[in-house]
Amino acid sequence: PVTISRQDYRPYPFEIESVDLQFDLDPTRSLVHSRLALQRLTPDAELVLDGEELELVSVKVDGEVLAADRYTVDAQALRIKGLPEHCVLEITSACNPSTNSTLMGLYVSNGNFFTQCEAEGFRRITFFADRPDVMSRYTVTLRGNKAAYPVLLSNGNLLGERDLEDGRHEARWEDPFRKPCYLFALVAGKFAHVERTARTSSGRNILLQVYSDPGSEDKTLYALDSLERSMIWDETRYGLELDLDRFMIVATRDFNMGAMENKGLNIFNAAYVLADPDFATDANYSDIEAIVGHEYFHNWTGNRVTCRDWFQLSLKEGLTVFRDQEFSADMMAASLSAEEAASARAVKRIDDVVTLRAAQFPEDAGPMAHPIRPESYQEIGNFYTATVYEKGAEVIRMQQTLLGVDGFNAGLKEYFRRHDGQAVTCDDFVAAMESVYQARHPGKDLTVFRRWYRQAGTPRVTVTLRHDAAARTVTVELAQRSDKVGVERLPGEPDKQPLHIPFAIGLLDQTGRALPLRLAGSTDAADTVLLELTTERQQWVFEDIADAPVPSLLRDFSAPVIVEYDFSDAELALLLAHDTNAFTRWEAGQELASREILRLTADQAAGRPLSLSASFVNAWAAVLREPTLDAAYRERVLALPGEKTLAERMTEVDPVALAVARDFVRAELGRQLAADWQAAVDNNQTPGEYSPDPIPAGRRALKNFALATLQAGQVAGAEAQLEAQYAAAQNMTDRLGALAALVQFGEAAAADRALQDFYQRWEHEPLVIDKWFALQATGRRTDVAAVRKLADHPAFTLRNPNRARALIFQFCLNNPRGFHAAGGAGYRFWAEQVLALDALNPDVAARLARAMDRWVRFVPALRAPMRQALEQVRKHPGLSRAVTEIVSKALE
Ligand code: HT7
Ligand code: ZN
Numbered sequence: 001p002v003t004i005s006r007q008d009y010r011p012y013p014f015e016i017e018s019v020d021l022q023f024d025l026d027p028t029r030s031l032v033h034s035r036l037a038l039q040r041l042t043p044d045a046e047l048v049l050d051g052e053e054l055e056l057v058s059v060k061v062d063g064e065v066l067a068a069d070r071y072t073v074d075a076q077a078l079r080i081k082g083l084p085e086h087c088v089l090e091i092t093s094a095c096n097p098s099t100n101s102t103l104m105g106l107y108v109s110n111g112n113f114f115t116q117c118e119a120e121g122f123r124r125i126t127f128f129a130d131r132p133d134v135m136s137r138y139t140v141t142l143r144g145n146k147a148a149y150p151v152l153l154s155n156g157n158l159l160g161e162r163d164l165e166d167g168r169h170e171a172r173w174e175d176p177f178r179k180p181c182y183l184f185a186l187v188a189g190k191f192a193h194v195e196r197t198a199r200t201s202s203g204r205n206i207l208l209q210v211y212s213d214p215g216s217e218d219k220t221l222y223a224l225d226s227l228e229r230s231m232i233w234d235e236t237r238y239g240l241e242l243d244l245d246r247f248m249i250v251a252t253r254d255f256n257m258g259a260m261e262n263k264g265l266n267i268f269n270a271a272y273v274l275a276d277p278d279f280a281t282d283a284n285y286s287d288i289e290a291i292v293g294h295e296y297f298h299n300w301t302g303n304r305v306t307c308r309d310w311f312q313l314s315l316k317e318g319l320t321v322f323r324d325q326e327f328s329a330d331m332m333a334a335s336l337s338a339e340e341a342a343s344a345r346a347v348k349r350i351d352d353v354v355t356l357r358a359a360q361f362p363e364d365a366g367p368m369a370h371p372i373r374p375e376s377y378q379e380i381g382n383f384y385t386a387t388v389y390e391k392g393a394e395v396i397r398m399q400q401t402l403l404g405v406d407g408f409n410a411g412l413k414e415y416f417r418r419h420d421g422q423a424v425t426c427d428d429f430v431a432a433m434e435s436v437y438q439a440r441h442p443g444k445d446l447t448v449f450r451r452w453y454r455q456a457g458t459p460r461v462t463v464t465l466r467h468d469a470a471a472r473t474v475t476v477e478l479a480q481r482s483d484k485v486g487v488e489r490l491p492g493e494p495d496k497q498p499l500h501i502p503f504a505i506g507l508l509d510q511t512g513r514a515l516p517l518r519l520a521g522s523t524d525a526a527d528t529v530l531l532e533l534t535t536e537r538q539q540w541v542f543e544d545i546a547d548a549p550v551p552s553l554l555r556d557f558s559a560p561v562i563v564e565y566d567f568s569d570a571e572l573a574l575l576l577a578h579d580t581n582a583f584t585r586w587e588a589g590q591e592l593a594s595r596e597i598l599r600l601t602a603d604q605a606a607g608r609p610l611s612l613s614a615s616f617v618n619a620w621a622a623v624l625r626e627p628t629l630d631a632a633y634r635e636r637v638l639a640l641p642g643e644k645t646l647a648e649r650m651t652e653v654d655p656v657a658l659a660v661a662r663d664f665v666r667a668e669l670g671r672q673l674a675a676d677w678q679a680a681v682d683n684n685q686t687p688g689e690y691s692p693d694p695i696p697a698g699r700r701a702l703k704n705f706a707l708a709t710l711q712a713g714q715v716a717g718a719e720a721q722l723e724a725q726y727a728a729a730q731n732m733t734d735r736l737g738a739l740a741a742l743v744q745f746g747e748a749a750a751a752d753r754a755l756q757d758f759y760q761r762w763e764h765e766p767l768v769i770d771k772w773f774a775l776q777a778t779g780r781r782t783d784v785a786a787v788r789k790l791a792d793h794p795a796f797t798l799r800n801p802n803r804a805r806a807l808i809f810q811f812c813l814n815n816p817r818g819f820h821a822a823g824g825a826g827y828r829f830w831a832e833q834v835l836a837l838d839a840l841n842p843d844v845a846a847r848l849a850r851a852m853d854r855w856v857r858f859v860p861a862l863r864a865p866m867r868q869a870l871e872q873v874r875k876h877p878g879l880s881r882a883v884t885e886i887v888s889k890a891l892e
Contacts, residue, residue, distance in 0.1 A: 001881055001888075005376045006311040012129055013045035014038050016136045019181075021126065025144035025188050027098040027108050031057070032126045036089045036136075047080045047089075050123035050130040053105070057092040078127040091127050100124070101799060101840040109254035110213065112189025113149070114267055116260060119310055119380045122181035132180040132307045133423040142188055143170040149188040151211065155179070155263040157245055175263055177243065178421060180306055185262030187250045192217040198228050201235045206242055212251040212273060219274040222285060222692075223249060226292040233293070233327050238412060240300045249273065249292070253766060256801055256843050257384070258291050261298035268295070271767055271802055277690035277731040279768055282700060284732075285692035289331060294324040305416065308423045310380045314372040314453075315426045317384075318392020322400075325352055325393060332694045340630060344694045346582030347632045353557045353583075356394065358644040360386035360560075361458050365648065366853045367889040369456040373426050378885040381843045387456070394560040395452045399433050401502045401530065401558055402449070403440070411436040426453050448534045449500035457482055459499055461533065463565040467548040473520070474545045478503055479537040480561075501533040504555035510547060512578025518543050527580060528555050550574055555581040567591065573619050577626075582633065589637045592619055593665070597646055600661035605654045610661065612668040620669055624676040631684055632698025635705050640665060643816055647857070654859045655816035663712065663780075667745075670713025680706035681721070690731045697733070704737030711745040719746050726754050736771060743779045751779075769795055770806040777810035783818045784825040787811045798837055801844050808833045812851040819851075820858075824865025827852075831869040834883060835876055842880035849873065849886040867891070 020035040056073050059066040071080040100107040105124025106115050123130040142152040146169040156175030163169045191211040198206050208227050210220040234240040244264045255269035272291040275284055302316035329348040333341035363386050372392045377383050400408040415432035434446040464477040482496035506528045507515040516525035520541040531540055550571045553563050575588035596616045603610055623637050647653045684703040686696045710718035722738045729735035742751045762768035776782055790807055798804050812819050812830050819826035837845035855866035874887045
């Protein structure tokens with residue numbers, strides 16, 4: 001396989017000034033006529049246009065058919081030599097959307113046409129320079145049968161529509177902005193839509209529209225509201241106004257990812273558009289808001305300023321994830337009291353960090369570790385990763401922390417001033433930020449900070465605290481280590497160097513009171529101080545501290561690092577009870593729980609009896625009884641750390657022992673604190689009309705967590721409450737919450753009854769049937785035989801990525817008992833499914849392939865069959881480039 005390196009970037013030797021596309025849409029043979037106005041920039045340069053799975057029909061230059069000896073065409077590209085400096089190239093090609101199961105390029109879903117061009121899908125539509133730095137102005141004509149495809153959409157503004165002969169019609173669209181081809185989109189078919197007009201701050205009217213399958217339109221109103229909120233937020237927070245007169249979202253059931261930010265025509269996985277209270281959970285509502293926001297925000301961070309090459313992907317993705325995180329936090333805090341708003345923001349931060357630790361930390365320590373700006377790849381589709389997205393967002397957040405919110409906003413403004421309309425690099429972004437940083441902090445720069453873009457791995461920061469009673473000082477030493485984090489073997493990577501780490505710290509006295517912090521030489525005192533670690537080891541002295549304090553470390557998770565500090569359990573309990581920083585308060589509880597679960601995992605693996613420590617039970621009882629915490633935050637504190645995060649702390653992972661220990665803790669907490677959990681259930685009912693807002697959603701989260709914990713502890717009456725809640729639920733969060741607890745912890749017959757009922761109720765609603773598959777895939781009783789039976793269910797298909805994710809991915813990634821059961825049947829199942837998926841959709845198959853990324857860390861009895869399964873996949877004839885890259889790296 002060919003490895004592409006960041007250093008090999010060369011500018012494209014032609015400018016493609018304009019692109020005029022004409023589509024004759026037909027499911028089995030769509031014709032695409034492309035007219036390119038070209039300017040050659042380098043003398044004698046050969047024109048190389050990417051093309052895959054295309055049938056070339058004709059090529060003309062300046063109106064003349066090009067002789068066959070003037071060009072070559074193969075499975076990858078069309079090459080033409082000897083073109084004049086200026087010319088018009090016309091290419092006609094054909095493709096078959098109905099057999100396109102990759103969902104990249106032009107494909108058919110539910111009888112409608114959709115496109116997906118990022119990263120390299122445009123080459124499956126027409127021959128083109130399929131790279132983000134080739135930006136052109138597009139006009140598009142769509143033609144198709146009017147009865148079958150009454151709606152014809154593309155990017156930008158509609159120029160006109162007219163009927164043609166033979167029942168066909170056409171629509172002409174023009175995008176006024178230059179764009180790379182990965183932002184091209186078309187949609188054609190039968191759709192219903194909702195719309196409204198919104199006014200921008202400068203007084204322009206914008207038509208906002210959401211299209212979906214006829215009959216689903218009532219379920220798109222929350223997406224439409226979210227779109228309007230996104231528009232207002234980007235204007236208010238960053239002064240960024242929408243540049244088009246029309247902004248469309250279209251939902252499709254078949255989509256490889258969440259959504260796509262095509263200029264003015266976002267295409268969405270229906271799972272992130274459709275919602276109503278009966279059908280969608282609180283989590284679905286918040287995902288819809290976040291993803292609608294994310295794609296909308298790309299209009300500036302991604303579309304107006306785009307990436308020079310795909311190594312710069314985090315330029316748009318890290319920044320846009322940061323922006324959607326901030327948007328969601330602001331929306332959650334809106335219309336709450338100051339105290340509630342602070343808690344809502346903390347909950348959002350906790351949720352984002354939980355995701356980062358569960359998905360990105362393991363990636364950064366495994367075979368697919370890469371810097372947020374990768375140095376090389378074989379298949380770019382494999383680099384839409386938690387590192388590029390979520391760690392990328394943390395790297396942006398650190399810049400905001402270092403510059404301050406005002407400074408960061410000024411830096412962003414400078415970035416747009418310099419680069420609007422261009423395809424640029426991560427370095428360009430940091431340079432814009434740095435110009436503001438230097439102006440506001442003379443003598444400082446972002447030289448060391450830039451290393452975050454080129455170093456992989458999660459740094460460890462070791463903290464040492466020395467209290468000098470006589471001098472009344474506390475010396476804090478921070479030491480960082482980025483080596484030996486499991487990523488030593490990145491090709492071509494230089495030695496790890498110290499990073500610029502913003503490290504927020506507070507100190508509590510032994511009664512839990514926050515100490516005012518004053519650094520030696522400073523007159524200012526504050527509750528939290530931001531230390532900037534820029535070398536391997538640094539010290540800071542805080543003055544006027546009478547007694548040895550308890551440190552509150554990495555407040556608000558100010559950097560994506562692992563903190564090493566030897567807290568006693570008593571110190572953690574103190575932080576859990578008193579820390580004024582809601583993030584580190586939660587963190588203290590997570591650390592206590594992690595220690596408890598890891599100790600019990602070792603006991604379980606060694607065959608020792610399990611027993612929960614009284615101090616841990618007391619800590620959780622205190623959280624349950626603390627009167628001031630709001631429901632959402634309390635639920636986050638009480639929830640146990642996830643298995644993936646815990647596994648990263650084990651030298652050898654025994655996933656079944658870990659799952660047993662974690663469930664034991666949950667069950668014991670349920671049993672020993674039954675009255676407290678019951679009080680949490682009783683005090684957090686949400687009667688009345690459903691609202692997805694954070695306060696009622698938080699109550700439901702706590703109530704459902706408490707009820708499930710009672711059931712985990714087999715507390716008398718819990719199952720009856722769950723069955724009653726399941727039957728009477730007025731919204732999907734409560735119905736699914738009850739069903740999930742029955743499936744996980746209930747009696748098998750009760751779970752089966754409820755599952756059957758659920759299926760019958762929702763048989764005709766694919767997104768709900770996905771939930772039905774996912775619940776069973778992750779059920780404690782689901783083994784490989786059970787999952788195979790589900791895969792034979794008439795409603796199951798591998799062709800639909802949502803369905804494949806619901807059953808196969810959920811089982812392989814989130815059912816440790818079933819997947820890792822002794823004997824390796826789970827791994828053989830994984831290999832079969834990866835290969836079956838690879839024949840249909842390599843991008844999705846490659847994501848499933850990553851379920852084995854951390855195989856070397858498992859106990860030897862599992863490692864051997866895991867390796868065998870990986871080898872079986874690797875040697876399979878005709879394996880895609882995408883899966884080959886993943887399994888080869890895992891086996892290296
Ligand atoms: N920028 C979008 C990426 C995307 C994508 C990539 C590969 C294959 C299919 C895809 N669909 C969407 C999504 C985003 O980050 O907004
Ligand atoms: Zn994105």
